[in-house]
Amino acid sequence: MTTVVTDNCEKCRFTDCVTVCPVGCFHADGNMLYIDPEVCIDCSACVPVCPVHAIFEGDDIPDDKKHWIQINAERAPNLPVIEDKEDPLPTAEEKKAALGY
Amino acid sequence: MSHLGTIDNPLRVAIVGSGPSGFYATEALFKSGHTVHIDMFERLPVPFGLVRSGVAPDHPKLKQPMQLYDKIGQTPNFNFLGNVTVGRDLTVEQLRKTYHAVIFTCGAETDRKLGVPGENLLGSYTATEFVGWYNGHPDYRDRDFDLSSEIVAIIGQGNVAADVCRILSKTVNELKQTDIAEHALDALARSRVREIHVIGRRGPAQAKFTNRELRELGELEDCDPIIDPAELDLNPQSIVELEDKNNPVSAKNVETFKSWGTRGAPTKSKRCHFHFFRSPTALKGAGRLEKIVLEKNRLDGDPFNQSARGTGEALEMDCGLLFRSIGYRGLPLAGLPFDDKKGVFPNRDGRIINGNDVLPGLYCSGWIKRGPSGIIGTNRADSVETVQSLLQDLANFESQAKPGAEALYPLLKARNVRVISYADWRKIDAAEIERGKAKDKPREKFTKISEMLAVL
Ligand SMILES: Cc1cc2nc3c(=O)[nH]c(=O)nc-3n(C[C@H](O)[C@H](O)[C@H](O)COP(=O)(O)OP(=O)(O)OC[C@H]3O[C@@H](n4cnc5c(N)ncnc54)[C@H](O)[C@@H]3O)c2cc1C
Ligand code: SF4
Ligand code: SF4
Numbered sequence: 001m002t003t004v005v006t007d008n009c010e011k012c013r014f015t016d017c018v019t020v021c022p023v024g025c026f027h028a029d030g031n032m033l034y035i036d037p038e039v040c041i042d043c044s045a046c047v048p049v050c051p052v053h054a055i056f057e058g059d060d061i062p063d064d065k066k067h068w069i070q071i072n073a074e075r076a077p078n079l080p081v082i083e084d085k086e087d088p089l090p091t092a093e094e095k096k097a098a099l100g101y
Numbered sequence: 102m103s104h105l106g107t108i109d110n111p112l113r114v115a116i117v118g119s120g121p122s123g124f125y126a127t128e129a130l131f132k133s134g135h136t137v138h139i140d141m142f143e144r145l146p147v148p149f150g151l152v153r154s155g156v157a158p159d160h161p162k163l164k165q166p167m168q169l170y171d172k173i174g175q176t177p178n179f180n181f182l183g184n185v186t187v188g189r190d191l192t193v194e195q196l197r198k199t200y201h202a203v204i205f206t207c208g209a210e211t212d213r214k215l216g217v218p219g220e221n222l223l224g225s226y227t228a229t230e231f232v233g234w235y236n237g238h239p240d241y242r243d244r245d246f247d248l249s250s251e252i253v254a255i256i257g258q259g260n261v262a263a264d265v266c267r268i269l270s271k272t273v274n275e276l277k278q279t280d281i282a283e284h285a286l287d288a289l290a291r292s293r294v295r296e297i298h299v300i301g302r303r304g305p306a307q308a309k310f311t312n313r314e315l316r317e318l319g320e321l322e323d324c325d326p327i328i329d330p331a332e333l334d335l336n337p338q339s340i341v342e343l344e345d346k347n348n349p350v351s352a353k354n355v356e357t358f359k360s361w362g363t364r365g366a367p368t369k370s371k372r373c374h375f376h377f378f379r380s381p382t383a384l385k386g387a388g389r390l391e392k393i394v395l396e397k398n399r400l401d402g403d404p405f406n407q408s409a410r411g412t413g414e415a416l417e418m419d420c421g422l423l424f425r426s427i428g429y430r431g432l433p434l435a436g437l438p439f440d441d442k443k444g445v446f447p448n449r450d451g452r453i454i455n456g457n458d459v460l461p462g463l464y465c466s467g468w469i470k471r472g473p474s475g476i477i478g479t480n481r482a483d484s485v486e487t488v489q490s491l492l493q494d495l496a497n498f499e500s501q502a503k504p505g506a507e508a509l510y511p512l513l514k515a516r517n518v519r520v521i522s523y524a525d526w527r528k529i530d531a532a533e534i535e536r537g538k539a540k541d542k543p544r545e546k547f548t549k550i551s552e553m554l555a556v557l
Binding site for chain 2: 019020021022023024041042043044045046048053057059060084100101
């Protein structure tokens with residue numbers, strides 16, 4: 001069972017999720033965030049706070065997003081941890097509207 | 102005089118309560134860039150609040166934030182004063198004088214009442230006591246739960262109700278390798294509970310379970326979930342709620358309930374029945390609980406604002422054991438204002454207020470600040486907000502150096518309080534883990550304060 005960030009986060013990075021993570025397991029590159037499955041405790045605190053519903057619990061990952069499990073696991077450990085809220089990317093509001101949220 | 106928040110004049114902060122909100126406030130202060138010394142007060146000899154004594158024993162992964170708290174606990178500028186009850190061993194005023202600021206993170210330690218006749222009958226208990234008991238909290242270890250009744254009612258449909266339901270319905274095999282208290286495992290092994298009724302005052306679309314906790318109740322080794330599909334008919338307002346893209350949790354819960362409604366005949370030896378639109382109006386019995394009277398409700402109001410209204414239609418159900426799980430509540434603390442309605446310390450962004458006046462230097466975070474909602478991580482964002490308020494106020498603090506705990510140890514000694522340091526706790530921790538080894542348990546908790554102190 002893993003919790004993963006998926007493509008909705010790209011160009012968005014609202015970072016609300018990192019403020020509620022009890023163990024600090026989010027990592028970021030310039031584009032989006034990833035969860036380190038080795039550290040994540042699957043508590044789901046981050047799932048409801050993401051304004052673009054980019055985060056899925058293991059049981060709920062749609063088939064066409066399953067590849068994100070591997071992407072999160074591969075990228076997270078090599079990127080810096082992000083624990084504090086940052087400003088969303090300039091493209092964030094546009095992306096959010098395009099996704100219909 | 103040197104600047105406040107520097108090595109020569111560190112910012113001295115007292116934190117009252119060692120649960121998640123206390124540790125996340127500590128973390129945020131240590132990250133602030135100022136030199137900060139923290140003294141954390143805890144009424145028990147052992148830290149971590151509800152992560153130790155609330156989170157269910159069969160959810161060990163969810164207790165892992167303790168590893169992070171343990172790292173913070175071993176930071177040089179952090180000092181733990183366990184076995185010290187603020188309000189009894191020390192006054193709020195004493196803390197205020199000894200520190201630049203005090204943050205209260207003392208949680209919500211009591212529970213809300215149903216307010217119906219018969220509530221205090223033998224056999225009617227609170228989830229708070231039961232949870233404290235199976236988790237080995239010293240306040241509750243001597244409770245005696247009579248589990249000889251086959252029929253149990255749980256009032257409330259949130260995650261705490263789900264925990265109580267799981268612990269009552271799991272087999273000893275499913276529990277014996279967890280950190281559940283020994284006395285609880287022994288009592289559960291003799292339990293005769295067979296039918297568990299989980300009762301909510303509103304409908305399936307308003308149940309407060311999170312998805313994973315609800316689904317888990319359908320995956321137990323020896324307990325089937327039972328639901329009458331007729332109870333899953335939704336009113337138009339509830340359908341609006343479920344169709345809202347921002348409300349995926351309720352939509353998934355209703356899917357889970359529906360899948361159980363069509364599962365076919367139960368095959369396992371215990372059953373967990375879900376009932377909606379019902380509120381208890383009386384508990385009855387001669388000396389001990391025998392029956393519960395439930396009133397049928399309907400929903401009234403706009404989507405997301407629907408409340409339960411009684412219809413007058415009553416129905417009786419046999420049950421010998423009842424747990425109410427309708428919410429925790431904060432306790433007042435002498436010397437601080439209290440919002441009796443919400444059961445919290447009145448505050449603005451974490452600054453404690455009395456009417457419209459901010460009480461300088463006094464802050465709060467976690468369940469005592471916002472009420473008993475949210476999970477462990479929610480307290481991190483909450484404590485960051487409180488610490489931000491505190492740092493904004495820094496310029497108004499008295500800049501003179503404050504003594505911190507050094508000034509309090511003699512007072513505590515005079516009161517015969519055996520203060521537990523963080524190093525002491527680590528000894529207790531190691532002894533608990535050692536005790537657990539023989540039974541393949543992650544730890545066997547000490548459940549009496551005297552046992553904890555005897556290790557030292
Ligand atoms: C039964 C139950 C199960 C839960 N399960 C989960 C779960 O699985 N996952 C999850 O993420 N969240 C869970 N939660 C929620 C989580 O435990 C809370 O969000 C969190 O513990 C609240 O943190 P807190 O620091 O505000 O309070 P607490 O954790 O309650 O900590 C308060 C501390 O203050 C101490 N204290 C109180 N008064 C005084 C005083 N006067 N002087 C000194 N010390 C004092 C108490 O002893 C306690 O240690 C659960 C909650 C409950 C009740
Ligand atoms: S809240 Fe959602 S969109 Fe924002 S950074 Fe987190 S996952 Fe990405
Ligand atoms: S599920 Fe919990 S631990 Fe995992 S990333 Fe989300 S908030 Fe952090």
